[in-house]
Amino acid sequence: MSSIDTPDRTRPQHDTDGETGADRALLTVRDLRVRYRNAGRLFEAVAGVDLTVQAGETLGLVGESGCGKSTVARAVARLESSISGRIEFDGEDVARLRGKALDPYRRRVGMVFQDPIASLNPRRRIRDIIATPLELAGDTDRARIADRVGELADQVGLRTALLDRRPHELSGGQCQRVSIARALARVPDLLLCDEIVSALDVSVQAQVLNLLLDIRDRRHLAMLFISHDLSVVRHVSDRVAVMYLGRLCEEAPVDDLYAAPAHPYTRALLASVPGRGANTQGHGLLTGELPSPIEPPGGCRFRTRCPLARERCAVEEPQPVQVRPHHRVACHFPLGTQIDAERVSREAVGS
Amino acid sequence: MNRLDNTPRTAPEPSADTGPEPLLDVRDYRVHLHSPRGAVRAVDDVSFTLAAGRTLAVVGESGSGKSVLCRSLLGLLPPAAIAVRTGTARFADLELTGLSEQRLRALRGRRVGMVFQDPMTALNPVMPVWRQLALPLRRHLGLGRKAARARAVELLDTVGIPDPARRARQYPVQMSGGMRQRVMIALALTCDPELLIADEPTTALDVTVQAQILRLLDRQRAERAMAMILISHDLDLVADHADDVMVMYAGRQAELGPTDAVLTAPRMPYTRALLDTAPRLHSVRAERLPTIGGEPPDLTRTADGCAFESRCPRADHRCRSARPPLVVPPGSGHRVACRLPEPSAPHPAVDVVPGRAGGVDVSKASTP
Numbered sequence: 001m002s003s004i005d006t007p008d009r010t011r012p013q014h015d016t017d018g019e020t021g022a023d024r025a026l027l028t029v030r031d032l033r034v035r036y037r038n039a040g041r042l043f044e045a046v047a048g049v050d051l052t053v054q055a056g057e058t059l060g061l062v063g064e065s066g067c068g069k070s071t072v073a074r075a076v077a078r079l080e081s082s083i084s085g086r087i088e089f090d091g092e093d094v095a096r097l098r099g100k101a102l103d104p105y106r107r108r109v110g111m112v113f114q115d116p117i118a119s120l121n122p123r124r125r126i127r128d129i130i131a132t133p134l135e136l137a138g139d140t141d142r143a144r145i146a147d148r149v150g151e152l153a154d155q156v157g158l159r160t161a162l163l164d165r166r167p168h169e170l171s172g173g174q175c176q177r178v179s180i181a182r183a184l185a186r187v188p189d190l191l192l193c194d195e196i197v198s199a200l201d202v203s204v205q206a207q208v209l210n211l212l213l214d215i216r217d218r219r220h221l222a223m224l225f226i227s228h229d230l231s232v233v234r235h236v237s238d239r240v241a242v243m244y245l246g247r248l249c250e251e252a253p254v255d256d257l258y259a260a261p262a263h264p265y266t267r268a269l270l271a272s273v274p275g276r277g278a279n280t281q282g283h284g285l286l287t288g289e290l291p292s293p294i295e296p297p298g299g300c301r302f303r304t305r306c307p308l309a310r311e312r313c314a315v316e317e318p319q320p321v322q323v324r325p326h327h328r329v330a331c332h333f334p335l336g337t338q339i340d341a342e343r344v345s346r347e348a349v350g351s
Numbered sequence: 352m353n354r355l356d357n358t359p360r361t362a363p364e365p366s367a368d369t370g371p372e373p374l375l376d377v378r379d380y381r382v383h384l385h386s387p388r389g390a391v392r393a394v395d396d397v398s399f400t401l402a403a404g405r406t407l408a409v410v411g412e413s414g415s416g417k418s419v420l421c422r423s424l425l426g427l428l429p430p431a432a433i434a435v436r437t438g439t440a441r442f443a444d445l446e447l448t449g450l451s452e453q454r455l456r457a458l459r460g461r462r463v464g465m466v467f468q469d470p471m472t473a474l475n476p477v478m479p480v481w482r483q484l485a486l487p488l489r490r491h492l493g494l495g496r497k498a499a500r501a502r503a504v505e506l507l508d509t510v511g512i513p514d515p516a517r518r519a520r521q522y523p524v525q526m527s528g529g530m531r532q533r534v535m536i537a538l539a540l541t542c543d544p545e546l547l548i549a550d551e552p553t554t555a556l557d558v559t560v561q562a563q564i565l566r567l568l569d570r571q572r573a574e575r576a577m578a579m580i581l582i583s584h585d586l587d588l589v590a591d592h593a594d595d596v597m598v599m600y601a602g603r604q605a606e607l608g609p610t611d612a613v614l615t616a617p618r619m620p621y622t623r624a625l626l627d628t629a630p631r632l633h634s635v636r637a638e639r640l641p642t643i644g645g646e647p648p649d650l651t652r653t654a655d656g657c658a659f660e661s662r663c664p665r666a667d668h669r670c671r672s673a674r675p676p677l678v679v680p681p682g683s684g685h686r687v688a689c690r691l692p693e694p695s696a697p698h699p700a701v702d703v704v705p706g707r708a709g710g711v712d713v714s715k716a717s718t719p
Contacts, residue, residue: 016430064557064558064559064560065528065557073359084599086401090616115645142714147675151552152635171646176607200415201584202412202584202628202629203412203624203625203628203642203643204412204629205629206628206630206640206641206642206643208643209640210640210642213638214638230558230632231630231631231632232630234630234636235630235637235640237638250616255636258632268559269558269559270613270632271560271562272559272561272562273558273560273587273632274562274585274587274588274591275587275588275590275591275633277632277634285559285563285566286562286563287381287557287563288532289527289529289560290527290557
């Protein structure tokens with residue numbers, strides 16, 4: 001498991017994909033909790049989440065708004081103040097680091113946000129925006145920075161003529177390319193992408209996704225890819241984790257999850273996606289709305305909207321169990337399993 | 352200045368269409384908007400009809416003109432923004448382009464309901480929900496305060512809001528996004544409109560809530576025999592919820608026809624590219640998504656030819672010189688604005704009935 005640990009954390013140009021470090025956990029999150037204060041009351045927006053991202057792997061994270069998926073990314077980027085749990089990056093627990101001690105970690109983690117225009121400083125030229133992380137890293141050689149900016153712009157397909165413009169003069173897709181270039185400036189190993197194509201038109205979305213996947217594959221980047229769009233997540237991810245109300249309900253390799261969801265919530269999410277007339281019938285659709293994370297239901301958090309909920313779900317919080325290889329689900333009655341079959345037959349007898 | 356060119360036209364001849372008189376009949380409709388760089392041709396010669404009880408989806412990317420089209424029909428654009436508005440838009444017994452602001456106001460909220468993408472900005476944040484619902488009931492239907500309140504609670508119940516009496520007393524901020532959108536729909540339905548215009552009604556919502564809201568809209572449309580215009584960028588959503596679809600590009604119509612025909616056998620390369628470019632839940636996972644090269648055209652300039660020509664893989668000189676008319680190509684069940692349409696799907700060429708007489712007037716198509 002112990003792989004090359006660059007002692008000074010400054011990574012050399014990462015173009016040697018020699019050792020892919022198969023199954024090397026780059027990021028391991030254990031029992032992550034993030035607390036917020038609302039009207040004087042503390043609550044957990046993220047209530048004990050475990051995640052692993054292997055080097056070069058893309059983990060998709062899906063869920064409805066308010067489920068805590070963005071908070072997970074922000075906590076991993078160490079942008080949240082009130083966190084507990086472990087965030088191990090390359091073997092080191094970065095959740096405990098403070099201030100300057102975080103710099104080497106931040107250099108290796110890039111982040112791209114949803115709103116392409118709002119996440120860029122409107123008063124600065126594109127050239128300076130992309131250069132900022134280089135300057136923060138202590139580079140003072142203007143010529144070298146200029147070269148690097150040109151190189152990055154080229155990688156993300158930005159014409160050099162655009163470098164002297166300001167964000168409002170660019171389209172949404174172009175701004176998102178700038179954000180990606182900025183995130184790549186310090187040659188990260190992990191890219192945190194939070195709804196990065198949600199604000200874009202589909203044709204532009206395709207361009208940005210293609211660009212991102214090209215860079216990922218070329219540089220062997222790991223990604224935590226957060227989106228509410230299940231089709232986009234399916235397209236980019238190797239594995240997918242589903243969140244509901246601050247907790248993980250299911251995690252599986254992408255094809256397994258989409259073909260055979262084991263958690264009723266995952267099934268409902270998939271059934272809600274338009275296309276093929278699926279949701280006009282109303283099968284498997286959820287009723288009601290997301291409960292408040294401030295007062296989550298006891299037991300299983302999904303039970304108030306779950307069509308299969310039983311007494312046990314109200315009293316006992318389900319712990320993640322493995323239903324198939326690499327497929328874990330936190331449900332007392334996972335779909336497509338022996339338990340589920342027993343439930344179905346019991347209900348058939350009962351009725 | 353003659354800002355609004357809204358000289359009432361003579362009523363269109365009853366068309367040779369087989370169906371009943373359409374509820375909405377829009378012809379040769381153009382809207383150009385002022386911009387610092389000159390007039391933007393936001394809606395460029397659009398014609399369509401919509402019958403009672405049917406849903407027409409208007410799809411396209413940002414800047415395609417889909418929202419401007421619907422807003423201008425209802426007089427919702429600031430008059431000072433409009434450089435040119437021509438064409439006709441007949442709604443039941445009224446010519447919309449000739450209506451005064453006062454008469455348009457009487458129409459909106461009464462005969463035409465509207466649902467917008469962002470319910471938070473469309474609802475009044477400092478007024479309890481029931482009072483917002485009561486406004487049109489009192490104004491348009493002349494109900495008294497008490498009756499309006501009772502009716503408001505009933506409406507909230509109709510749109511599936513639990514505990515409607517309590518919710519009626521709440522303010523929009525106290526509700527979730529899905530709940531607010533239900534209130535918007537209740538508001539749009541207050542006076543039993545003949546036409547409902549829903550502009551990206553679920554874009555700001557989660558998929559599970561989106562599915563609920565669309566089912567609600569479908570059910571209400573069917574129960575009330577309302578016509579609906581559903582503006583959306585999501586082709587999968589349109590496939591599930593619309594009878595007809597109109598694809599727009601750069602202010603112009605790209606394709607128009609029954610949803611099945613347009614989406615299963617698109618002929619205009621833009622529609623096909625749009626369908627291919629989005630990752631789909633049920634499609635094969637490809638390594639790379641097909642993309643559309645180039646960028647949308649500058650709408651302050653007139654394209655003499657097809658607006659998609661510069662990005663189209665099939666285009667040749669004919670596409671550059673003259674604007675393609677919206678016609679039914681051989682082998683198609685719908686109308687397409689393309690001189691070199693993609694090969695038709697392997698359907699036997701059905702006896703093609705030309706679209707409604709009129710449509711886009713070919714003879715005028717290439718005038719700059």
